[in-house]
Amino acid sequence: MNLTSLSDNIVPLDLRSCLISQRGQLIFEHYRNDLTMRKIAKINSCTKSVLSALLSIAVDQGTLPALTTPISMFFPELNADPDPRKKEITLYHLLTMTPGFRWTEFGGLNSFPKMTRTPNWVNYVLAQPLSDPPGTRMVYNSGASQLLSAILVQSSGMPVAEFAEAHLFKPLGIETYDWEQDPQGIHTGGFGLSLRPTDMLKFGQLYLQHGKWENKQLISKEMVSSTIKPAITIDAPNRGYYALHWWMDAYSLDDKDDSAPTLAYYYARGFGGQYIHIVPSLEIVTVLTNDKRQKEQPPRDVFRQFIAPLLMQQN
Secondary structure, three states: OOOOOHHHHHHHHOOOEEEEEEOOEEEEEEEOOHHHHHOOEEOOOHHHHHHHHHHHHHHHHOOOOOOOOEHHHOOHHHHHOOOHHHHHOEHHHHHOOOOOEOOOOOOOOOHHHHHHOOOOHHHHHHHOOEOOOOOOOOOOOHHHHHHHHHHHHHHHOOOHHHHHHHHHHHHHOOOOOEEOEOOOOOEOOOOOEEEOHHHHHHHHHHHHOOOEEOOEEOOOHHHHHHHOOOOEEOOOOOOOEEOOOOEEEEEEOOOOOOOOOEEEEEEEEEOOOEEEEEEHHHOEEEEEEOOOOHHHOOOOOHHHHHHHHHHHHHO
């Protein structure tokens, strides 16, 4: 695959990193400097996709019950909530961002910053009123991810990071990381994980390989398939679909022509330009990381603007 021209577009953006692998082989590598190659950095909401993987492993092990299980099994206080619909919220609803809580991540209600300023994040989320019946509308909600992190602690009997080390990080050879915690010591489910770009690439490769790594099935094919299956359509300004803490979309050279060829992909996305894209048809994984301030950020979607068009030429 000829990606020679990509450097001309990527270098001026001054990203922390841009990595592309095909069939497990690195075919493009850009770092701002040697330090960004070696140093861990926050992957922000890409943390959600890592949490999805951990929950999938827990389901495979039988540590966590089926995703159709109501979360009142873990938070029995919901059974006494004045709104009986809260008892209908399931693990699946949390993973697909459809629990129905009245929530505005940033702006408006500013729910996310408010949560992080409370002494108990889980209690804050559970106390939010419902604006929609569970399962009917996707509203981006890092609080839902924090509930899932707390549930994993309950079901596994160990901290989330410890569970990750044993069942995901160590098998992938991820030795250096950092993970923030809430006031109760629960690792943050929706953000707060720091990794190196090469370790993000390993995580993407694991999903490209349907959960298999070095002849060992870390996540069952069934769980990988179910977690990257479109669950609900995303409202504008976002596009595509949301799966189970993964995003899904397709690129076309002509969005106005329904018959034009498309390139389907799914991805983890973190604030400020952190991405892991998986393109199954081309056996491609890409990693993009950035640390610029908002006013200095490059185009919002570097993958669609610069990488996808080149991949389409090879498709």
